[in-house]
Amino acid sequence: MSSLEPKDYLQKKDFAEPLNLKDLELFFEDSSVQKLAEKLGTRVYILSLNQLERNAKRFRAAIEGYPQFKPSYALAANALPQVAQTLVNLGFGIEVVSIYELKHALSKLKNVPFIICNGVSKHATQNQQKESLIQTVMKLQKEKNITLNFNSIEEIKHAKEFCEKKNIPLKAGLSLNLASHFQNSELQPGLARFGIHTEQIPAAIKLLKNSKIKIEAVQSHIGTQVTKLSKLVKNAKILCDYAIQIGKKLETIIETINIGGGIAVNYYKTQKNKNLNPDYTIEEYAQNIIREITQIYQKNGADPPTIITETGRWLTANTMILLLKATETRKTPQDKHQWIITDCSALTDTNDTVCFGQYFEIVNATKIHHKPTNWYNIAGITCDSNDVFAWPKNNTGPRKLPKTDPGDILTVLDVGAYQLPLRNNFNLLPKTPIYTHKGQPIK
Ligand SMILES: Cc1ncc(COP(=O)(O)O)c(C=O)c1O
Known part of the structure; x- marks a missing residue:
């Protein structure tokens, strides 16, 4: 897996058109991703019409x-x-x-x-x-x-x-x-x-x-x-x-x-x-x-x-992002790479990752101006061991991100196609809510 340099592809047509950098912050359209997460919480989808x-x-x-x-x-x-x-x-x-x-x-x-x-x-x-x-x-x-x-x-x-x-x-x-x-x-x-x-x-x-x-x-x-x-x-x-x-x-x-x-x-x-x-x-x-x-x-x-x-x-596909929060990092003796554990679930919210090994780009919004230095697997919150956003098992990872700490906001890109209809409430997680980039709820 190659390293991730968001500044190289943000705002580019066919890559991450609705995302951009302003004053060292990641924006989705004209809204700061970090501020959206503070206002709406994490485990939310954001849509850009x-x-x-x-x-x-x-x-x-x-x-x-x-x-x-x-x-x-x-x-x-x-x-x-x-x-x-x-x-x-x-x-x-x-x-x-x-x-x-x-x-x-x-x-x-x-x-x-x-x-x-x-x-x-x-x-x-x-x-x-x-x-x-x-x-x-x-x-x-x-x-x-x-x-x-x-x-x-x-x-x-x-x-x-x-x-x-x-x-x-x-x-x-x-x-x-x-x-x-x-x-x-x-x-x-x-x-x-x-x-x-x-x-x-x-x-x-x-x-x-x-x-x-x-x-x-x-x-x-x-x-x-x-x-x-x-x-x-x-x-x-x-x-x-x-x-x-x-x-x-x-x-x-x-x-x-x-x-x-x-x-x-x-x-x-x-x-x-x-x-x-x-x-x-x-x-x-x-x-x-x-x-x-x-x-x-x-x-x-x-x-x-x-x-x-x-x-x-x-x-x-590129009309929606998913916001999640890193809750802890850990390294087991069996794993080559450190794990980022999150408050969100690939199984419930990017189901194609778990079912088909679908790759979605993931960005650390909190550290958007930091150089990617560390390799991570990124895991979901549910009890299923396959609830993983990125790992070598299905070629979705590891990902090179800036050094990530608990509390950092991660952004999964391009989740607007086929992920909403596959949403589910495994472990009785409530269905992930959807907001516009202006923070308005979408029913
Ligand atoms: C018959 C049919 N037409 C169109 C589509 C849409 O395909 P895509 O999302 O690749 O544009 C599908 C979904 O796979 C389909 O089954």
């Missing part, structure tokens, strides 16, 4: 050369209504993966331009729900701009049966699983169960032909935090080829290519770990995707399609 707006506007600027680009926000990343509504107000649609997310979007958000329903088992009736997600979407399509992507042959059969029974049409898309076009090692394990596999496409076409279902889109999401641009571009390219082929078979034009999410963020702030960060910026992503898709359609003599993205992580 300003940073979210900057991200959203930058995303929009990157795609503005392509008028038929329709970005959507993957609600799974962070379902706070304040977050989703900010993105909706900037023209983002909403992507949901369960009937509960759909209900949240319908009841908590205003003027959503369009909704896309993905996910598995959309044909099943969930606990206490009267109908499947597919049935709900069919009913809503009369009055709202809402669609769904079929994840399986079973889902298509279910929809077809319902359309016929009720004599109503359905506009939908096909979620494709393009794994057969990638090496196993190129994709995240576990993706195999998502989407219609390419060898199942003929069966899907057979069911869809002469049915009340009109296929308007194909979609493929090849995983999250995809650090190689070439994979995302390859996904888009293959998807276009399938859109053209499937369109011909169904005697229709598939007007929409939905390339899913996957845009990665720079969790690592130092050059040494550069290869674990994305090899592209959002601008390079947009340019390359647009170029590839336009070329394929031109070659086929077709009009360029509408492009949909379903982005969660890139839009939200």
Whole structure:
């Protein structure tokens, strides 16, 4: 692990844009982190809607050369209504993966331009729900701009049966699983169960032909935090080829290519770990995707399609920090590095660290002007021995920090994506509260 020099990356786009140094203090936007911790206590999340707006506007600027680009926000990343509504107000649609997310979007958000329903088992009736997600979407399509992507042959059969029974049409898309076009090692394990596999496409076409279902889109999401641009571009390219082929078979034009999410963020702030960060910026992503898709359609003599993205992580990761306090330091004979024990929990508040070894940068806000000199493992407060923010066991540590003392405020960066929905109250810790950078509570 390389040493941490916050002054090298604070305020830098794609690294720690909302954080900066003023008069030797660490600031999140225009608020001193130390003062926020004194006022609000520690084990709190702080959210910057300003940073979210900057991200959203930058995303929009990157795609503005392509008028038929329709970005959507993957609600799974962070379902706070304040977050989703900010993105909706900037023209983002909403992507949901369960009937509960759909209900949240319908009841908590205003003027959503369009909704896309993905996910598995959309044909099943969930606990206490009267109908499947597919049935709900069919009913809503009369009055709202809402669609769904079929994840399986079973889902298509279910929809077809319902359309016929009720004599109503359905506009939908096909979620494709393009794994057969990638090496196993190129994709995240576990993706195999998502989407219609390419060898199942003929069966899907057979069911869809002469049915009340009109296929308007194909979609493929090849995983999250995809650090190689070439994979995302390859996904888009293959998807276009399938859109053209499937369109011909169904005697229709598939007007929409939905390339899913996957845009990665720079969790690592130092050059040494550069290869674990994305090899592209959002601008390079947009340019390359647009170029590839336009070329394929031109070659086929077709009009360029509408492009949909379903982005969660890139839009939200850097919008939140987590404040914690060092409560003690200790060194055991077994450990090479000293431990910093904290009043916060990786298990409850940055759950991806414990589950997947997700690395989040950690800064000592109290000693922000001190040189990093000591190597530390950093532990959480709960009784689970894996409740650790940084240690060698899963390559999340050790971390080189200034000499850290009990009472120092530590700041975990980039926790705005996927950590809030995974929050829990293990050991009966209360759910960690969320405040804006102005110190206002967010409910
Ligand atoms: C179908 C689908 N689309 C989009 C996303 C969002 O991906 P990301 O947060 O990488 O942008 C996800 C989450 O993994 C997803 O499952």
